[in-house]
Amino acid sequence: xxxxxxxECGTRAEPGQSFCDACGAVLGWTDRAPARTAxxxxxxxxxxxxSAPTASSPGTGDTPATPASPASPVNSDSxxxxxNPLPPVPASASASTPDDTAPTEPVPAATxxxxxxxxxxxxxxSLLVPVADPEARPTPPPAVAPVLPGRPVAxxxxxxxxxxxxxxxxxxxxxxxxxxNRPDRHYCTRCAMPMTRTEDSSARxxxxxxxxxxxxxxxxxWAGDRPRLRRTFDRILTWVVAAAVLSLLIWVGVSxxxxxxxxxxxxxxxxxxxxxxxxxxRSYPGHKPDLLFDKVNNTWWGPGVTQSxxxxxxxxxxxxxxxxxxxxxxxxxSTRADQLSQSALPHRIKATITTKDxxxxxxxxxxxxxxxxxxxxxxxxxxxxxxxxxxxxxGASASKQVAIAEIEFFGRSSANSS
Numbered sequence: 043x044x045x046x047x048x049x050e051c052g053t054r055a056e057p058g059q060s061f062c063d064a065c066g067a068v069l070g071w072t073d074r075a076p077a078r079t080a081x082x083x084x085x086x087x088x089x090x091x092x093s094a095p096t097a098s099s100p101g102t103g104d105t106p107a108t109p110a111s112p113a114s115p116v117n118s119d120s121x122x123x124x125x126n127p128l129p130p131v132p133a134s135a136s137a138s139t140p141d142d143t144a145p146t147e148p149v150p151a152a153t154x155x156x157x158x159x160x161x162x163x164x165x166x167x168s169l170l171v172p173v174a175d176p177e178a179r180p181t182p183p184p185a186v187a188p189v190l191p192g193r194p195v196a197x198x199x200x201x202x203x204x205x206x207x208x209x210x211x212x213x214x215x216x217x218x219x220x221x222x223n224r225p226d227r228h229y230c231t232r233c234a235m236p237m238t239r240t241e242d243s244s245a246r247x248x249x250x251x252x253x254x255x256x257x258x259x260x261x262x263x264w265a266g267d268r269p270r271l272r273r274t275f276d277r278i279l280t281w282v283v284a285a286a287v288l289s290l291l292i293w294v295g296v297s298x299x300x301x302x303x304x305x306x307x308x309x310x311x312x313x314x315x316x317x318x319x320x321x322x323x324r325s326y327p328g329h330k331p332d333l334l335f336d337k338v339n340n341t342w343w344g345p346g347v348t349q350s351x352x353x354x355x356x357x358x359x360x361x362x363x364x365x366x367x368x369x370x371x372x373x374x375x376s377t378r379a380d381q382l383s384q385s386a387l388p389h390r391i392k393a394t395i396t397t398k399d400x401x402x403x404x405x406x407x408x409x410x411x412x413x414x415x416x417x418x419x420x421x422x423x424x425x426x427x428x429x430x431x432x433x434x435x436x437g438a439s440a441s442k443q444v445a446i447a448e449i450e451f452f453g454r455s456s457a458n459s460s
Contacts, residue, residue, distance in 0.1 A: 046069060046070070048062040048064065048065065048067055048069065049067065050062065050065050050067040051064050051065045051067070053065070055069050061169075061170075064173075065173065066170045066171055066172075066173055067170075068163070068166040068167075213225055214237065216230035216232065216233060216235065216237060217235075217237070217238075217239050218230065218233050218235040219232055219233045219235070221233070223237060233264065235264070303423070304421070306454075307365075307367055307421055307454070310367070310454045310455065311454070311455040311457055312367060312368055312452040312453070312454075312455060313452065313453060313454065313455035313456070313457075314337075314450060314451065314452055315360075315364055315366065315451040315452060315453040316335060316451070317335055317358035317359055317360055317428075317451065318359060318360055318361040319358075319359040319361075320332050320334070320335065320356070320357070320358060320359070321356070321357040321359070322343070322345070322354075322355065322356040322357070323345065323353075323354045323355045323356070324345055324346055324347070324354065325343060325344070325345065325346060326343075326344040326345065326346035326443065327346070329341070329342055329343050329344050329445075330343065331343055331356050331357075334356065334446060334447075334448060334449045335358065335448075335449060335450075336448075337448075337450075338448070339372050339376060339377050339415070339447050339448045340375075340376050340377075340447070341447065342374070342375045342376070342385075342445045342446060342447045343356065343445070343446055344385070344443045344444060344445045344446075345432070345443060345444060346443065347443060348438075348439070348440050348441065348442060348443055349386075349435075349438045349439070349440065349443075350386065350389075350432065350433075350434050350435035350438040350444060351386075351432045351435065351438075351443060351444040352432055352433055352434065353431065353432065354431070354432050354444075355429050355430060355431040355432070356429070356430050356446075356449075357427060357428070357429040357430070358427065358428050358449070358451070359426065359427040360425060360426055360427065363397070363398040363423075363424035363425060363426055364424075364425050364426075364451075364453060365422070365423045365424065365425070365453055365454060366420050366421065366422050366423075366425055366428075366451055366452070366453055367419075367420065367421050367452050367453055367454065368417055368418070368419060368420055368451075368452040369407075369417070369418050369419075369420035369449070369450070369451060369452070370415040370416065370417050370418075370448070370449070370450040370452070371388075371391075371407070371409060371415065371416055371418070371446065371448070371449055371450075372414065372415040372416070372446070372447040372448040372449075373387040373388050373409055373411075373416070373445070373446060373447065374387055374413065374445055374446075374447055375445045375447060376413075376447055377413055377414050377415070377447065378413060379412075379413040381413075382411075382412075382413055383437065384442075384445075385437075385442050385443060385444065385445035386435040386436060386437045386438040386439070386442045386443060386444045386445070387409070387411055387435060387436040387437060387444070387445075388409055388432055388434075388435055388436075388444055388446060389408070389409060389411075389433070389434040389435050389436050390406065390407070390408055390409075390433040390434045391406075391407045391408075391409070391430050391431065391432060391433065392404055392405075392406055392407075392430070392431045392433055393405045393406075393407055393420075393428055393429070393430055393431075394428070394429040394431065395422050395425055395427075395428055396425070396426050396427045396428075396429075397422075397423070397424045397425060397426065398424045398425075398426050399424075403422070405420075407430075411436045411437075415448065415450070420451075428451075430449070432444055
């Protein structure tokens with residue numbers, strides 16, 4: 043016989059195996075009906091052969107006994123075993139007890155109808171034993187749990203606290219931490235510093251002004267501390283930064299009073315300031331320098347020369363040093379716009395300022411070609427005199443001279459101090 047595989051689960055079966063070991067399905071059925079029929083006929087012949095020599099009835103001739111047919115050999119496949127069960131044989135008339143008076147005749151072999159395939163399958167299914175499906179074995183947990191890759195974390199440092207103080211209670215104390223130690227020790231059991239002070243260590247008790255001036259004295263590092271490395275570039279950079287900071291502080295200190303004064307001047311209330319004396323390089327007849335400071339804008343001063351009058355000047359003097367904040371100059375002969383063409387108008391004027399200490403400073407004033415007063419910032423302190431020199435003019439010609447109607451000075455009002 044050849045090996046075959048189960049049609050249900052595909053498990054390999056041994057030769058002669060009727061059921062699958064894995065799922066219990068029927069592997070196949072063989073046609074054993076002819077063998078069963080032959081075996082039944084042999085048994086029937088064997089049962090009638092002992093009664094073959096029967097006495098002949100009277101009046102009848104001796105009839106030769108029919109020799110019993112030899113029993114046909116039974117096929118081993120027809121045996122009823124656990125592996126090859128045979129279907130039960132129904133009872134027939136040949137199995138009944140033979141009658142002694144009946145004539146001995148050969149009994150025809152009984153034919154047993156072979157069961158159909160549906161009946162055999164139904165009988166086979168009744169013999170199946172239900173077997174549960176094989177369950178998947180649980181996966182054993184790994185010996186080492188998997189982890190996701192990540193940044194390695196350094197172990198936290200272990201902080202070691204100072205141990206118990208070992209030493210004689212009455213021993214010499216450490217000059218650094220005052221821990222008593224044994225007399226034979228040269229270094230402290232707690233801070234590991236030397237038990238004896240040297241000349242360098244005595245410098246810690248110098249006056250504060252000596253410690254500030256002496257940059258070379260550094261604090262002695264403790265045991266286990268690593269001092270910071272000092273390089274030449276670091277020292278140079280430190281000195282440069284220190285010099286810049288020092289210069290900035292000095293500049294701020296020097297400029298602070300000026301800033302305070304400028305702030306006060308900016309928010310101070312203005313008041314007119316009149317000069318005490320007047321002077322001019324030359325004047326046109328009937329138009330003297332005092333007409334510039336008379337608070338009237340329909341009078342004017344002129345140098346008495348045509349064209350731009352370059353180099354001509356007029357000067358205002360103060361009896362006491364005065365702080366000036368603003369300046370108003372009215373060009374022309376009046377504030378009326380229809381009279382601007384009657385004279386040349388000043389364009390650029392150079393102001394020479396003299397303070398009480400004799401120093402002089404100059405400022406350039408540029409005026410517009412328009413009627414009315416023109417205000418300009420003129421913040422100077424402790425002024426004794428101011429000279430205005432003409433440099434250029436608008437509309438200068440051979441028949442016109444430069445004319446200025448009014449010059450007004452403004453300082454801080456006395457109401458600001460109240």
